[in-house]
Amino acid sequence: MTIVLLQDVLDTPGLGIRLLHGDAAALARPVHRACTTDMPDPTRYVSAGSLVFTGLVWRRAPEDSEVFVAHLARAGVAAVAAGEALLGEVPADVVDACARHGLPLLAVPDDVPFSTVLEHLTRQWSSARMDRLQTGLARQRRLLAAFADGHALGELLARVCREFDVPAWVFSATGTLVAGNDELGESVIDACCDVALSAPRFPAEIPNGYTVLPVGSALRDRTTAWFLVLGPAAARNEDCVDAFTELATVAALERVRREDRLRAAWDTADARGVADAAGAAHPAGTPLVAVVVERTPAATPEQHVALRAVVSDALPSCVTGIDAAGRTVAVVAGTESDVVAVLQRRLGRLAPVLAGARIAVGVSGTCAGESIDGGIRSAESAAAIARGDTGPVSVRAADLDSAVGLLSAVPDRVRRAFADRTLGQVLDYDRRTRAGLMTTLEAFLDCDGSWRRTADRLHLHPNTVRYRIGRVEALTGRNLAHIGDRLDVFLAVRALA
Structure with a gap:
């Protein structure tokens, strides 16, 4: 393949270009493109690997050479070609500056227009591009043929x-x-x-x-x-x-092949359910971990699918599904600490492209096949806590050192009985009147009991929020200004999730 080297420029017959500074290694540098500039700060007009032609118009005093050459060196140019037409020769301060910055320096005779050199280089590069194109097409055909052969x-x-x-x-x-x-x-x-x-x-x-x-x-x-x-x-x-x-x-x-296989695995998991599919995919007694991942604000259907693909990518051997709330639910073999570490590292790398969105992740403790459903509930509770964190990605483990984590370990029947006993009358009132008490209660708890923040979130007058929370207190017999009563109601709301 044809490659234009700095030595080739010197060896071109009829141009008379001379080397003022540079060693054998410098002359072996490839020259990818050429440009001309006489701006005192040429940074915007040059690019890495270029041969820069200059008529030295920028030089008003010897100290200008250091500034001009330093800019070129930082830009990563291949070499400088200075014309002798303006000053009769290339000044020594230009040569010295190029030597200090390790830039090869060529001298272009005063009777050789830059356009002549550029036309010659353009022909060379055209030939090189054609060679590269032909070589590339041949290589690509070989690679595609080998891929097709398996x-x-x-x-x-x-x-x-x-x-x-x-x-x-x-x-x-x-x-x-x-x-x-x-x-x-x-x-x-x-x-x-x-x-x-x-x-x-x-x-x-x-x-x-x-x-x-x-x-x-x-x-x-x-x-x-x-x-x-x-x-x-x-x-x-x-x-x-x-x-x-x-x-x-x-x-x-x-x-594309892997995406097709992944979609087929998704179809299987969706047909059987995540818990059953995960149980069938691993021998009895295999330690499993449940993961729940959600994107906030609420994602579009396409983003739900993309998030599921991201989770499948971060945990390559997991079984996944999408629940009724649009969250990705996954079950993977391993330990809680290992899964948390992997998700923190891998999902954390997506922060630059979340564009203001957040990813909240909950990870259960280790569970076996018969307790996967409980593990998923535990992960849901941890994801709810992660949702309240700051930062683009939050991964929370479902430890039993929090009230929500402890509740997730309680059997379904007990959790449901507790929720019905605490909030049953509120739910019944909402069903009969559509008063929106539960929606207001959830927002009130999520806003840490702030009347103003709750009103702003629900686009209501603060007095309307006060009235609805008063109805909740009357129906539950709890005073939400008291921490114990608020905790009871908070856990009952979580038990309904």
Whole structure:
């Protein structure tokens, strides 16, 4: 494949371009593009890997050279080509500044227009692009043929990694590994996910040298997207980036395959129920953990499906469903502490794309097959507590050191009897009159007993809230100004959930 190097520019016959500063390693640098500028601060007009042509118009005094060259060095340009037409020669202060910043410096004779050099380079790059296109198409055909023959994505990834001697990984948006063998630290995965979920365009580079490529239409819903991460230094090799971009096409096909298998598993779980499907999927006695995940404010049906996919991705072996409230319910083998740690890490990575929404997660204690329903109730209670936390993602374990957690461990029959005894008359009154007492009570408790906040939430006058809460107190025989009575009513409301 044709690659334009800085040495090629020097060797072009008839141009007479000379090297004023630079060693053999510098001359082996690839030149990806060319631009001209004479602005004192050229930052906005140059890009990494460019050969920058300048007529030195910006130089009013020797100290200007340091400022101009420093800007170019920070921008990561490949080299500077200075014209001799204005000053008759390239001043020594320009050469010294390039030497201090490690930038190769070329001198363009006064009788050679920049346009002549640019036309020559454009022809070279056109040839290089055609070579890259033909090579890329051939490589992509080979990858697609191998994928169609049944070769796994991980095998094809390893093949391209060996070709360019670059490590690479395919990750989901939660940082869950899809393909790739080498270990990558959690902090590096965090940085990769942060860039992958927030970059306005791709390829995107991370300060530690890694490069992120999208897999398929990653810019639409990034919470369920896949990304291909290349090891350090890959971005400096365009052929390498091209090859992995072609591999990303194959990874997109693998993603579609996995989505189809996931939807089939969902259909099975929906038909049997999450508890029964999870019990059937694991041998008797396997320690299981229930998880309830909800998005606030209330999600759309499409967001419910996306959230279910995110949970399935964060906990790859889980069985999932969506309950009547639109929450994702999952059951997975493991221990409470391990599941909490995984969800905090993986769901926490989605924070950059939640756009003001929140994810509240409840995790039950370890349960066996016969107590999965109780575990789900316990997780629901923990999710209710997480809903009141701050921050984009909150994961709460259903410990028995809270009243709600303790209530979740009580048998259904006892919980229902307690709720009916405490709130039965309120429920009956609402059924007969549609007075909205329960709605007002729930908002009042959620607003910590604040009349004004409750009124604002329900768009009511504060006197209306006071009247309705007074009716609740009369029907329940509880004074909600007293902490004990308020706790009774609060637990009764939770028991009805």
